[in-house]
Amino acid sequence: MPYFDAASAAPLHPVAREALLASLDEGWADPARLYREGRRARLLLDAAREAAAEAVGCRPDEVVFTPSGTQAVHSGVSGALAARRRVGRRLLHSAVEHSAVLHAAEVHTAAGGSCTELAVDRTGRVAAGDVAAALSPDTALVCLQSANHEVGTEQPVEEVAALCQEAGVPLLVDAAQSLPWGPVPGGWSLLAASAHKWGGPPGVGLLAVRKGTRFAPQGPRDEREAGRSPGFENLPAIVAAAASLRALRAGQETAGEAARLRKLVDRIRTRVPELVPDVEVVGHPVHRLPHLVTFSCLYVDGEALLHELDRAGFSVSSGSSCTSSTLTPSHVLRAMGVLSEGNVRVSLPYGTDGAEVERFLEVLPAVVRSVRERLGVPAAGRETVAATAGGGPEAAPAAAAEEPGEPAASAEPAGLVVDSLGKRCPLPVIELAKAILEVPVGGTVTVLADDEAARLDIPAWCAMREQEYAGERPAERGAAYVVRRRA
Amino acid sequence: MPYFDAASAAPLHPVAREALLASLDEGWADPARLYREGRRARLLLDAAREAAAEAVGCRPDEVVFTPSGTQAVHSGVSGALAARRRVGRRLLHSAVEHSAVLHAAEVHTAAGGSCTELAVDRTGRVAAGDVAAALSPDTALVCLQSANHEVGTEQPVEEVAALCQEAGVPLLVDAAQSLPWGPVPGGWSLLAASAHKWGGPPGVGLLAVRKGTRFAPQGPRDEREAGRSPGFENLPAIVAAAASLRALRAGQETAGEAARLRKLVDRIRTRVPELVPDVEVVGHPVHRLPHLVTFSCLYVDGEALLHELDRAGFSVSSGSSCTSSTLTPSHVLRAMGVLSEGNVRVSLPYGTDGAEVERFLEVLPAVVRSVRERLGVPAAGRETVAATAGGGPEAAPAAAAEEPGEPAASAEPAGLVVDSLGKRCPLPVIELAKAILEVPVGGTVTVLADDEAARLDIPAWCAMREQEYAGERPAERGAAYVVRRRA
Numbered sequence: 001m002p003y004f005d006a007a008s009a010a011p012l013h014p015v016a017r018e019a020l021l022a023s024l025d026e027g028w029a030d031p032a033r034l035y036r037e038g039r040r041a042r043l044l045l046d047a048a049r050e051a052a053a054e055a056v057g058c059r060p061d062e063v064v065f066t067p068s069g070t071q072a073v074h075s076g077v078s079g080a081l082a083a084r085r086r087v088g089r090r091l092l093h094s095a096v097e098h099s100a101v102l103h104a105a106e107v108h109t110a111a112g113g114s115c116t117e118l119a120v121d122r123t124g125r126v127a128a129g130d131v132a133a134a135l136s137p138d139t140a141l142v143c144l145q146s147a148n149h150e151v152g153t154e155q156p157v158e159e160v161a162a163l164c165q166e167a168g169v170p171l172l173v174d175a176a177q178s179l180p181w182g183p184v185p186g187g188w189s190l191l192a193a194s195a196h197k198w199g200g201p202p203g204v205g206l207l208a209v210r211k212g213t214r215f216a217p218q219g220p221r222d223e224r225e226a227g228r229s230p231g232f233e234n235l236p237a238i239v240a241a242a243a244s245l246r247a248l249r250a251g252q253e254t255a256g257e258a259a260r261l262r263k264l265v266d267r268i269r270t271r272v273p274e275l276v277p278d279v280e281v282v283g284h285p286v287h288r289l290p291h292l293v294t295f296s297c298l299y300v301d302g303e304a305l306l307h308e309l310d311r312a313g314f315s316v317s318s319g320s321s322c323t324s325s326t327l328t329p330s331h332v333l334r335a336m337g338v339l340s341e342g343n344v345r346v347s348l349p350y351g352t353d354g355a356e357v358e359r360f361l362e363v364l365p366a367v368v369r370s371v372r373e374r375l376g377v378p379a380a381g382r383e384t385v386a387a388t389a390g391g392g393p394e395a396a397p398a399a400a401a402e403e404p405g406e407p408a409a410s411a412e413p414a415g416l417v418v419d420s421l422g423k424r425c426p427l428p429v430i431e432l433a434k435a436i437l438e439v440p441v442g443g444t445v446t447v448l449a450d451d452e453a454a455r456l457d458i459p460a461w462c463a464m465r466e467q468e469y470a471g472e473r474p475a476e477r478g479a480a481y482v483v484r485r486r487a
Numbered sequence: 488m489p490y491f492d493a494a495s496a497a498p499l500h501p502v503a504r505e506a507l508l509a510s511l512d513e514g515w516a517d518p519a520r521l522y523r524e525g526r527r528a529r530l531l532l533d534a535a536r537e538a539a540a541e542a543v544g545c546r547p548d549e550v551v552f553t554p555s556g557t558q559a560v561h562s563g564v565s566g567a568l569a570a571r572r573r574v575g576r577r578l579l580h581s582a583v584e585h586s587a588v589l590h591a592a593e594v595h596t597a598a599g600g601s602c603t604e605l606a607v608d609r610t611g612r613v614a615a616g617d618v619a620a621a622l623s624p625d626t627a628l629v630c631l632q633s634a635n636h637e638v639g640t641e642q643p644v645e646e647v648a649a650l651c652q653e654a655g656v657p658l659l660v661d662a663a664q665s666l667p668w669g670p671v672p673g674g675w676s677l678l679a680a681s682a683h684k685w686g687g688p689p690g691v692g693l694l695a696v697r698k699g700t701r702f703a704p705q706g707p708r709d710e711r712e713a714g715r716s717p718g719f720e721n722l723p724a725i726v727a728a729a730a731s732l733r734a735l736r737a738g739q740e741t742a743g744e745a746a747r748l749r750k751l752v753d754r755i756r757t758r759v760p761e762l763v764p765d766v767e768v769v770g771h772p773v774h775r776l777p778h779l780v781t782f783s784c785l786y787v788d789g790e791a792l793l794h795e796l797d798r799a800g801f802s803v804s805s806g807s808s809c810t811s812s813t814l815t816p817s818h819v820l821r822a823m824g825v826l827s828e829g830n831v832r833v834s835l836p837y838g839t840d841g842a843e844v845e846r847f848l849e850v851l852p853a854v855v856r857s858v859r860e861r862l863g864v865p866a867a868g869r870e871t872v873a874a875t876a877g878g879g880p881e882a883a884p885a886a887a888a889e890e891p892g893e894p895a896a897s898a899e900p901a902g903l904v905v906d907s908l909g910k911r912c913p914l915p916v917i918e919l920a921k922a923i924l925e926v927p928v929g930g931t932v933t934v935l936a937d938d939e940a941a942r943l944d945i946p947a948w949c950a951m952r953e954q955e956y957a958g959e960r961p962a963e964r965g966a967a968y969v970v971r972r973r974a
Contacts, residue, residue, distance in 0.1 A: 003524055008517040009719070017511060024504060024688070030495040034793055034810070035802035037490055067554030067690065068718025074707050100717075103707035196719060201511070203554065203690040203721030219706070220561050220590035223812060230587075231555025232496070232683060234690030237724065306521055315522035323521070325710060 002356040003315045006197075007149055007177060007292055007347035012240075013199030019243035020201060023236040031233060032224070041235055048242035055245045056191060057183035058208045064225040065204055065238045069176045069194025070100040072205035075217065075228060076172050076190045077104035080141045081113065083214035084170070088138025089113040094126045094145065094155065095335035098174055100192075101143050102331070113140075123284035124153035124336045131160050135167045142171045146178035150319050150332040150345055151283035152292035154178070158186035170213050177289060180248060181258055189213040198248060199350065200241030203234045248350075261348050262290040264357045268346060269293055275365045280464060282338045292347040294319070296333070297368050298464065299377040299430050300342025308367045309344070314360055319343045321425050321453040328452045329425070339460035340453050341426035342368070377430055415444030421477055425453035429461050432483060436467060441485050444470060450478025458483065489843040490802045493684075494636055494664060494779055494834035499727075500686030506730035507688060510723040518720060519711070528722055535729035542732045543678060544670035545695045551712040552691055552725045556663045556681025557587040559692035562704065562715060563659050563677045564591035567628045568600065570701035571657070575625025576600040581613045581632065581642065582822035585661055588630050589818070600627075610771035611640035611823045618647050622654045629658045633665035637806050637819040637832060638770035639779035641665070645673035657700050664776060667735060668745055676700040685735060686837065687728030690721045735837075748835050749777040751844045755833060756780055762852045767951060769825045779834040781806070783820070784855050785951065786864040786917050787829025795854045796831070801847055806830045808912050808940040815939045816912075826947035827940050828913040829855070864917055902931030908964055912940035916948050919970060923954060928972050931957060937965025945970065 003011070012020075027044040029037035046060070053060040066072040081091060091108055093101055095117045105115045116134055118126050126144065135142070142164050147154045157173055164171040170189035178184060180198035184191060190213060195204035207228060209215045215228070222230030273279045278298035297305065302320025309316055317323075319330030320343040329340035346360070418435045420428035428449040435445045447458060455472065458481040462469035470482040490498070499507075514531040516524035533547070540547040553559040568578060578595055580588055582604045592602045603621055605613050613631065622629070629651050634641045644660055651658040657676035665671060667685035671678060677700060682691035694715060696702045702715070709717030760766045765785035784792065789807025796803055804810075806817030807830040816827035835844070905922045907915035915936040922932045934945060942959065945968045949956035957969040 001523065003516075003522075005517070005520065005522070005524075008520060009515060011515050012511050020511070021508075024499050024507070028496060028498050028683070028689070029490075029802075030492070033492065033495060033802070033804060034790075035490075035492070035797045036488065037492075037802055067558070067721070070709060070718035071554070074717065100707070100709075103709065103717075107707050194719070196515070201721075201723060202515070202719050203724055205718070220587070220594050222557060222587075222590065230561065230590075231557035231692070232681070232689050234554070234688075234721070234724070236688060237690055237721070303521075310522040315516075315520070315524055317520060 001313045001315070002352070002360065004346045004348055004352070004360070005315050005317050006349040007345065008317055009196045009202070010199045010349050012201060013244040013247060013350075015247040016200050016240040016244035020236050020240035023239035027235040027239055031235065044239050045233060045235055048238045051242040051246045052206055053208070055183065055249050056179070056193070056206070056208050058191075058210060061226075062210055063206060063208050064228045065233065066207050066225075066229040067203055067205060067231065067234060069192060069197070069205040071229070072192035072194070072207040073098065073100035073172075073174055074104050076192050076207050076209070077101065077141065077143065078107070078218040079209070079215045079228065080170050080172060080190055080213070081108055082218055083216040084140040088136075088140050090136060090139045091115045091141050091143065092118060092131065092134050092139055093143035094118045094120060096120050096124050096148050096150075096153075096332045097143055097145055098149055098176065099331075101145075101174060105143075120153075120335050122336055122338060123287075124148050124151045124282070124332065125284055125287065126155055126160070128156045128159040128163060132163050135163065135169060139167070139169045142169055143174065144171065145174040145176075146184045147289045148283070148332060149177045150330055151294045151336070152177075152289040153284040154287040154289065157184055157188065161186035161188050164189075177292075179245075181290060190215075195237070195241035195244070198241075199244040201237045203237045204241040257350055258290040261352065264348060264352065264354055265291060265293045265346075267357060268361065271361050272364065275361060276368050278464070280339045280460070282333065282336065291349075291352075292345065294343065294345045296320075296339040297342030297344070298339065298461065299375060299426050299433065300368060300371050301375060301424075301426055302341060302343050304371045304374070305342055305344060305367065308371060309363075312363045312367060314363065317345045317347075319345065321451070327424070329456050334456050337456070337460065339464065340456050341429060342371075375426065375430060415439050415446060418445060418447045420447055420449040420451070420454070422450065424451050425457060427451075428454045429457050432458060432461065433465075436465075436483065436485050439485050441487060443485050445483045445485070447481045447483070448475055448478060449481065454481060455479065488800045488802070489839070489847065491833045491835060491839075491847070492802050492804050493836035494832065495804055496683050496689070497686050497836050499688060500731040500734060500837075502734040503687050503727040503731035507723050507727035510726035514722040514726055518722065531726050532720060532722055535725045538729040538733045539693055540695070542670065542736050543666070543680070543693070543695050545678075545697060548713075549697055550693060550695050551715045552720065552728075553694050553712075553716040554690055554692060554718065554721060556679060556684070556692040558716070559679035559681070559694040560585065560587035560661055561591050563679050563694050563696070564588065564628065564630065565594070565705040566696070566702045566715065567657050567659060567677055567700070568595055569705050570703040571627040575623075575627045577623060577626045578602045578628050578630065579605060579618065579621050579626055580630035581605045581607060583607050583611050583635050583637075583640075583819045584630055584632055585636055585663065586818075588632075588661055592630075607640075607822050609823055609825060610774075611635050611638045611769070611819065612771055612774065613642055613647070615643045615646040615650060619650050622650065622656060626654070626656045629656055630661065631658065632661040632663075633671045634776045635770070635819060636664045637817055638781045638823070639664075639776040639834075640771040641774040641776065644671055644675065648673035648675050651676075664779075666732070668777060677702075682724070682728030682731070685728075685732050687731040688724045690724045691728040744837055745777040748839060751835060751839065751841055752778060752780045752833075754844060755848065758848050759851065762848060763855050765951070767826045767947070769820070769823060778836075778839075779832065781830065781832045783807075783826040784829030784831070785826065785948065786862060786913050786920065787855060787858050788862065788911075788913055789828060789830050791858045791861070792829055792831060792854065795858060796850075799850045799854060801850065804832045806832065808938070814911070816943050821943050824943070824947065826951065827943050828916060829858075862913065862917060902926050902933060905932060905934045907934055907936040907938070907941070909937065911938050912944060915941045916944050919945060919948065920952075923952075923970065923972050926972050928974060931969050931971045934968045934970070935962055935965060936968065941968060942966065
């Protein structure tokens with residue numbers, strides 16, 4: 001069955017499996033002990049550290065193993081911030097960082113620190129100039145991922161690293177997604193990664209802290225891993241993780257496979273918008289990971305789409321609000337200002353068969369169509385939405401949705417109010433699409449919605465449909481989103 | 488080769504190995520995902536949680552998996568303390584807890600909390616009455632291990648749990664050493680354990696928080712493991728850990744094996760003092776783990792002893808100062824007030840062959856003798872020490888070691904001063920043993936020493952040798968330990 005969610009977790013690399021089995025026999029003892037089993041474990045741990053350091057591009061004594069990429073980020077952020085506490089307490093990070101960075105930032109803020117979020121453009125990319133402008137004398141740390149986990153966009157890490165070096169501020173790079181494809185270039189100070197993204201087993205993260213970077217580990221102290229990661233080393237898994245990373249690097253495997261997967265992804269990027277109406281492919285077209293592509297389908301429920309794809313045999317993930325436990329759309333898509341409904345992330349594992357990608361392209365159009373049909377959206381999109389817009393929106397003066405006595409409201413031409421309160425993504429957008437054709441050009445549709453995704457998806461719909469998004473107004477429940485018909 | 492350090496880490500249980508291999512294939516995906524690979528992983532995780540909960544004696548939704556026993560303790564202590572912050576900020580813990588508890592306590596103290604250490608008797612046991620007396624209205628949490636990792640002594644956990652329940656104070660039990668042998672009885676509130684102590688792989692700890700126990704996880708938030716342990720679940724290892732624990736419980740394996748190992752340990756406890764002169768077997772003779780025994784050898788360097796035993800094929804550990812990176816004796820031995828030099832911990836793994844134990848008993852006397860000989864201590868102990876005390880201690884009035892002008896000093900009979908400054912354990916004790924026979928009965932030997940172990944081992948030597956320990960006095964460097972000859 002085609003598994004297209006390598007960005008979540010990859011199946012174990014055969015080399016990692018071999019190494020794991022061998023080190024279950026050879027590396028189960030405590031590497032801190034002086035007897036033969038301990039010394040053997042220590043040798044394995046040292047060799048794994050050397051291999052990992054070589055793949056990362058740093059010195060072995062700069063690398064510690066953590067229990068996960070998440071904990072590598074948490075420890076890296078807290079340790080770097082604590083060490084620079086006297087310099088300042090400002091943390092700069094991009095708006096599209098992994099939640100591990102954002103959660104570490106929350107702890108920093110709760111403890112009295114401050115955070116500045118760097119905006120990204122519609123492709124998900126930070127401008128190096130924005131980083132330069134944001135670097136202040138009290139900046140303790142900058143966090144920038146090498147590539148985004150949801151849309152694949154690569155960040156200008158090398159350029160930002162140079163700016164940070166110039167300013168004397170450490171840069172922490174979350175390289176979880178990119179490390180399988182090569183070392184992170186440039187003068188970063190700290191780097192975090194996660195083995196189960198590169199074909200290693202779960203239970204292993206990696207934190208590199210370059211010499212000369214001030215670092216003060218937080219939390220209870222522990223002698224293991226240079227005092228930077230408490231608890232007994234997960235040795236067999238560490239050995240397997242290092243073996244897998246070395247195999248990716250050594251065998252030229254990466255370069256060839258990256259190019260091959262890039263072609264498959266290119267094909268998806270080109271063909272999906274041709275095959276499926278009303279689709280937005282998101283992420284940077286050039287500066288991106290080789291194996292990952294994300295698109296969003298208008299008028300589609302992300303959870304239903306994932307379910308139907310799973311029934312058809314395809315495992316993918318989504319940043320749609322309905323697929324998250326908090327029912328909010330992905331913060332990445334939100335920061336980019338792109339459509340979040342019907343969102344699909346395809347991330348191809350090593351060795352993905354091109355025929356599977358073709359089959360995905362064959363299956364996708366019918367799957368999207370069936371989900372749309374169930375939501376009352378015919379296949380052809382806008383035109384037919386209008387034709388079937390029967391018992392749709394209630395007609396009411398637009399002012400009903402506005403604050404009483406707001407003088408600006410009286411100047412607006414009368415419009416429709418669509419009450420989508422209590423309805424989940426993509427229903428508010430579907431109802432807007434139906435309603436817009438019922439008002440004259442220049443007229444407005446005001447959508448009342450309390451689903452968080454509406455805040456992102458209504459403006460995104462306007463951009464895709466070339467309608468005018470006239471802004472959001474407070475409402476008794478949720479918010480009122482005003483759209484003016486242009487054509 | 489006989490591996491006698493199961494209390495550090497045990498080789499992987501065959502059942503755990505099987506389960507690990509199977510779940511590498513079935514359980515590598517993200518259990519939070521909705522597609523088939525994710526659902527399969529979720530089923531494995533749920534089943535592992537149920538098995539672990541059954542073995543612990545709690546509900547599955549009370550158990551989370553952590554990356555290590557150390558992190559289970561750290562999270563358990565910080566989460567329980569934070570949740571009771573308004574009630575009070577006092578943490579009670581025994582003096583012999585694992586360093587994970589002590590390090591969590593340090594963080595608590597550094598953040599403005601307070602800690603009260605409960606003393607233990609010479610067997611390493613806390614008195615329940617002492618806990619009752621120490622429970623104050625501002626007590627937020629009590630930490631008590633079920634059994635000690637260095638000397639095997641079991642604590643009166645059930646009794647203490649009842650006292651805590653009565654006082655409305657949660658009890659956290661570090662069950663890392665005892666869980667392989669059975670569930671912890673009584674009304675504890677939190678329990679921590681570590682899979683690689685029960686034949687599971689490393690990388691898996693367990694934290695149980697019983698319903699009704701207030702708990703506020705600290706550190707960056709994360710959705711996994713009920714918000715109590717951040718990072719991607721180490722699933723194949725979790726499955727293996729649960730399988731191993733279930734196998735220990737189900738197969739009656741534990742009961743039979745515990746009784747068998749207890750007999751082997753009894754034999755070591757009896758035979759070692761018969762075979763080796765000047766040995767102290769430490770730990771409680773009855774309330775103790777079945778597989779663990781610790782003894783200390785007078786006039787022996789622990790590191791050399793471990794090295795010689797390793798050369799003879801035996802892997803054991805030690806709490807002697809010379810085997811620690813900080814050159815301080817084990818805090819457990821110190822809290823018990825027992826000899827720390829020449830310390831050996833033997834902890835037998837499941838399935839230990841009785842013949843290996845016999846061979847250990849055959850080898851040990853010669854090994855100890857050879858280490859003593861190299862230190863200039865003839866085999867027979869005290870009597871012959873005196874005979875060979877040639878170019879030993881310098882004779883000088885005892886007052887030289889005392890503060891100038893201290894009036895009490897003049898009342899003392901003149902004695903010897905032994906300058907052991909700069910000398911490591913066991914040298915100060917060896918020099919004391921040589922010097923004591925050079926002073927008359929009633930006379931004193933004052934040992935100047937700056938090795939931390941002397942503070943523990945000189946009084947312990949006096950107890951073993953029935954000499955009078957007359958106390959410690961300040962000195963320009965280190966301390967001056969005064970011993971009065973009794974016979």
